[in-house]
Amino acid sequence: KFTAIRVEKEKLCKECTNLQFFRRLDIPLSSLKSEGTVRVVVGTFSPRDFAGFRQKISSISSHWHLHVVEEAKSKIYILLLYLEEEGKKISDLFKKFAFNKFVFPCEDRIPVEEIKRLQMLIQNAAAIEKKLVAEGKKFTVHLNNLKIVYDVLSQEIVKREAERNLGVTQATFVLEGWIKKKDFATIKKKMAKITTEAEVAVIAPEKDEEYPVVIDNPKVFQPFEAVTKLYGLPQHIELDPTMALASFFIIFFALCLTDAGYGIILA
Secondary structure: OOOHHHHHHHHHHHHHHHHHOOOOOOOHHHHHHEEOEEEEEEEOOOOHHHHHHHHHHHHHHHOOOEEEEEEOOOOEEEEEEEEEHHHHHHHHHHHHHHOEOOOOOOOOOOEEEEEEEEOHHHHHHHHHHHHHHHHHHHHHHHHHHHHHHHHHHHHHHHHHHHHHHOOOOOOOOOOOOOOOOOHHHHHHHHHHHHHOOOOOOOOOOOOOOOOOOOOOOHHHHHHHHHHHHHHOOOOOOOOOHHHHHHHHHHHHHHHHHHHEEEEEHHH
């Protein structure tokens, strides 16, 4: 919902900005639509392209009317009327001279009135956006839990995608994944015992591919891996902090027990 509101607000802002340059037009926006044999377009040229377009259109047609609505430093905003029968030639000129066409809502309001309406809608969208941000901040207390859920679901998605890609052909499939380097020989040996129609090989990782992380510690430290996983696994270029955490965990846990025992004795 937040993204939809933001996209809608940006769309309204763009429409409002474009209309600002046509605010001097004292005609309803519905009058800017093509009817019958007359085509009506509004948009912008760069000053250089506008000069070339004006010169060229004069040489290929005499049934047109061009009105300069606004001149800015880098853009010229125009209103052009021409006959439908000459649409192909005019469209080719638009492409040649980089014409940027605007499409306004077909409203019975003049540009100034439409600008006011859009500004009100923008204010309403901004208020809703602000409210959603405030509501979102309430969920920051659950941020760590949400990160854990995200990691779990991400891994589940990877597993499901791998399962979906198993049946590539009617007779064969290719399964790619990561294993511990020390387990490769064991897996290859066990696979050979199961079937002779399978091949296990090492392949190079893709460029910029993210490496999965597996922590591996002596058995005495393995119970403390839960502490490391609780706060997040290290990157593949970082050191495994499990052994260091285990030392501090044992020391401070012992201190807590000592303090508790001392407190009980004093009591």
